[in-house]
Amino acid sequence: MDPKITILVVEDHEVMRFGLKSLLSNVEGFEVVGEASNGKEAIEKAKKLKPRVIVMDIVMPMMNGIEASHLLKEAVPATKIIMFTSFETQSYVFAALAAGAHGYCLKNVTTNNLIAAIKTVDSGAAWFDREIAEIVLNYIKTGLAQGDLEVKKLTLSPREIEVLTCVTEGLTNNEIASRLMVSVETVKTHLKRxxxxxxxxxxxQAAVQALKQGLLK
Known part of the structure; x- marks a missing residue:
């Protein structure tokens, strides 16, 4: 394995991207091999550069970080992904994890913690900022209290799998309807089922539960 951790920086704001690239380039043992300004460009760069770690924003034009993560998991399965974002809501956190992210860092993270996060996911472990870890733990505690973590033998139809996969990519009901060429009401019906x-x-919760039970690839 290359002694340096190769990194792809994905951020749509030029100043933030430049700052992140400059910061990480000066860390011993790190090498920033590329940068991208949106999810589509990230996939193209990742296929070519094969970075060990991708540090990526969530909200970006053309393709968001959650949808990109889902596709990157197939394109470069060995690459670890850290979401680097200002959003700390449960919906973003679990959508990112369901899409294949290995870490979740807020943009107010300290330099030392960002460095630690990159080294941690590169080693094969997961990384959550303290605030994100609390969200995950609270969800698990709530789930245990409600008994919803019990593994059940459930069967989803092929169309329901398609809809749920779209949810893990962060798509809205309108976007799912457009992709699957059905009405928004049909999408809502599938989601209800x-x-x-x-x-x-x-x-x-549906996306996370399905992944726990191995219902999605």
Missing amino acids: IMDKLEVSDRT
Whole structure:
């Protein structure tokens, strides 16, 4: 294995991207091999450069970080992904994890913690900022209290799998309808059936539960 951790920086704001690239380039043992300004460009660069770690924003033009993560998991499965964002809501956190992210850092993270996060995911472990870890732990505690973490033998139809996969990519109901060429009402009906089967109350919980039970690839 290359002694240096190769990194691809993905951020749509030029000043932030330049600053992040400059910061990481000066860390011993790190090498920033490329940069991208959106999810589509990130996939193209990742296929070519094969970085060990991608540090990526979530909200970007053309393709967001969550959808890009889902596709990167297939394109460069050995690459580890850290979400680097200002959003700390449960929906973003679990959508990112469901899409294949290995770490989640807020943009107010300290330099030392960002460096630690990159080294941690490169080693094969997960990394969450303290605030994000609390969100994950609270969700697990709530789930245990409600008994919704019990593994059940559930069957989703092929179309329901498609809809749920779109949810993990961060798509809205309108975007799912457009991709699958169905009406928005049909998408809502599928989501209602999915949530009923998985015994959850929202889209994010449905995606996480399905992944836990191995219902999505």
